[in-house]
Amino acid sequence: MAKGLTAAELREEDQESLVQKLKEAKEELFNLRFQAATGQLESHGRLRAVRREIARIYTVMRERELGIIQTVEKESSDA
Secondary structure (H helix, E strand, O other), rough: HHHHHHHHHHOOOHHHHHHHHHHHHHHHHHHHHHHHHHOOOOOOOHHHHHHHHHHHHHHHHHHHHHHOOOOOOOOOOOO
């Protein structure tokens, strides 16, 4: 998963890609927690970053659900 995703970048994604990114982030968080439990984790800061990415994804999904932001529709140019 790309590091440092901002909320603005996530708002440009469609719903399916948000769900995919959420799944990937949750898998990464699981793996990081497993590494931390076994003493193999090198970067403890990554745990925090992944948790924040998950929170950002959930926030964007909730904003769309409540209608706070509109779903971005990709426009095709006819030029």
